[in-house]
Amino acid sequence: MKCPKCGNENCSIINETTTKGKDFSAGKGCLGALLLGPLGILCGGCGKGKQTMNINYWVCNKCGYKWKM
Template sequence: MACPNCGSENIQVVSESKGFGAGKGCCGFIIFGWVGLLCGLCGMGKSKIKRVCANCGNVMD
């Protein structure tokens, strides 16, 4: 696989994982109380894999 930006084949695979969503948890607490605080846990632990060109930094989802 080659980078569509620079044509390099020096591609790295990077995995991102989500943590606790403080913004969602805070808004949930204000609206729904303690149960809403658990809204910040929605999506926690899900990972997303991206390919990044090591030469130019182009990110390919």
């Protein structure tokens, strides 16, 4: 693989991980505990949850330019 910016052939692959969303909502857990008792704490885990995305990039070891595969 050649760098599109400088033409160097010394490039490597990196993996970039990003996360979106929440794991546990303390507000929902407290409200659920007030309304439903101890089982209501589980309401804090309700919802969409975390989403993880992995994106692979090539990086030029000479100029540092980063591009998608």
